[in-house]
Amino acid sequence: MMELSRDLEAALGGAKGPRYAELLRILVALGELNDAPRLIPVWSVQLSGISFKTMGTPGTEFLEDAAREVRFSVPTTINPAGYDVGGPGIVPASEDFKEKQQRIVRSLLAMGAISTFSCTPYTTQYSPPPGAHLAWAESSAVIYSNSVIGAFSNREGAPSALASAVTGFTPEYGLHLPEGRRAQAVINVESSKDLHYSSLGGYLGKLLGSRIPFIRGIHPDVDDLKAMGSAMSAWGSVPMFHVEGVTHEAERQVLSGLETYHVGPEEITQFERTLGLDGDEPSLIAIGCPHATAGELRYLARVIREKRGGKIKPRIEVWVCTNRQVIQENPDTVAFLTAAGVKVIQDTCMVVAPIGTSYPVIAVNSAKAAFYASKRSFSGQKVLYATTEELIDRWA
Numbered sequence: 001m002m003e004l005s006r007d008l009e010a011a012l013g014g015a016k017g018p019r020y021a022e023l024l025r026i027l028v029a030l031g032e033l034n035d036a037p038r039l040i041p042v043w044s045v046q047l048s049g050i051s052f053k054t055m056g057t058p059g060t061e062f063l064e065d066a067a068r069e070v071r072f073s074v075p076t077t078i079n080p081a082g083y084d085v086g087g088p089g090i091v092p093a094s095e096d097f098k099e100k101q102q103r104i105v106r107s108l109l110a111m112g113a114i115s116t117f118s119c120t121p122y123t124t125q126y127s128p129p130p131g132a133h134l135a136w137a138e139s140s141a142v143i144y145s146n147s148v149i150g151a152f153s154n155r156e157g158a159p160s161a162l163a164s165a166v167t168g169f170t171p172e173y174g175l176h177l178p179e180g181r182r183a184q185a186v187i188n189v190e191s192s193k194d195l196h197y198s199s200l201g202g203y204l205g206k207l208l209g210s211r212i213p214f215i216r217g218i219h220p221d222v223d224d225l226k227a228m229g230s231a232m233s234a235w236g237s238v239p240m241f242h243v244e245g246v247t248h249e250a251e252r253q254v255l256s257g258l259e260t261y262h263v264g265p266e267e268i269t270q271f272e273r274t275l276g277l278d279g280d281e282p283s284l285i286a287i288g289c290p291h292a293t294a295g296e297l298r299y300l301a302r303v304i305r306e307k308r309g310g311k312i313k314p315r316i317e318v319w320v321c322t323n324r325q326v327i328q329e330n331p332d333t334v335a336f337l338t339a340a341g342v343k344v345i346q347d348t349c350m351v352v353a354p355i356g357t358s359y360p361v362i363a364v365n366s367a368k369a370a371f372y373a374s375k376r377s378f379s380g381q382k383v384l385y386a387t388t389e390e391l392i393d394r395w396a
């Protein structure tokens with residue numbers, strides 16, 4: 001049995017209303033299932049799955065009911081919506097879809113959500129400090145926060161993240177404890193200079209399932225870590241990774257007795273082939289999964305300058321998806337990209353927007369986007385996959 005404070009016991013009995021008690025029960029049940037000794041306070045919550053495309057009508061109605069009864073008690077950031085809700089309306093969506101999406105947005109904002117509409121809350125003012133306990137649901141943000149920031153978060157589902165946003169607590173188990181963060185496999189990478197980190201991440205996700213790797217032989221920057229982690233948590237359900245000489249907790253890992261794997265260019269090339277490296281002309285090139293950082297916007301601008309003399313061809317559409325804060329903080333880069341013909345998209349992304357019919361063939365640089373875009377339950381698109389440089393060089 002979990003140890004609960006007197007206040008929490010009272011709330012469980014209905015002192016803060018039936019909806020609060022119902023949400024708290026989710027956390028208690030989750031904690032008991034995982035032998036958590038107690039509930040601990042969280043620094044912030046990240047809610048995912050807020051596009052109408054993923055939430056659907058039952059989820060929308062549940063949120064509307066909840067918004068009449070409860071409020072968030074900790075900073076709660078939210079994932080991309082189904083279209084550019086606060087933007088210039090670039091993303092194609094029907095009026096019916098927009099109306100349904102607005103119902104979700106209204107409910108979330110009424111409960112106190114912060115209108116980040118981004119899967120990279122760590123690129124906003126709500127980035128957590130190392131050591132913060134979080135209840136984040138976006139898998140790419142969870143793996144980044146654990147591995148790169150040194151914060152602590154399990155990969156929450158929609159109900160438990162919502163329950164944490166309302167109560168401010170999460171059960172203490174898994175990635176919140178030192179033993180839940182230990183390396184469970186060693187990966188020796190035979191790295192090449194043009195290693196595509198998203199491909200490495202996707203390959204490792206498939207290989208590892210949910211095991212935490214200790215990775216040797218790579219020299220990633222933060223954007224590489226973001227790309228690798230997001231793909232690892234999409235192709236597998238890896239919640240954290242350690243990179244020798246790079247990430248916070250790598251030095252503390254005990255590696256003896258762990259299964260060791262070798263990954264070289266051959267394995268990575270083979271994996272890339274499964275993503276559809278070659279194929280038709282794309283109807284859309286989409287960059288920014290997870291949402292592009294300032295560094296990724298600058299890199300895209302540099303590639304367009306070098307490969308295309310600062311202007312893409314008029315017949316191809318190029319999107320870069322990012323968040324409001326990154327747009328506001330990088331006006332010159334955004335102006336350059338816009339003048340070059342790139343559409344800088346805020347508040348949504350190429351996966352959660354309903355764009356399968358408008359853009360049946362999509363070209364992406366992200367193994368996570370490739371994983372979801374081709375799924376029938378998302379957009380069922382034909383996917384082409386390559387690096388940013390290759391995408392611009394070849395099609396833009």
Ligand code: F3S
Pocket residue numbers: 079080119140230288289290291321348349350351352368369372
């Ligand atoms: Fe973010 Fe959309 Fe990719 S939510 S991680 S850009 S699928």
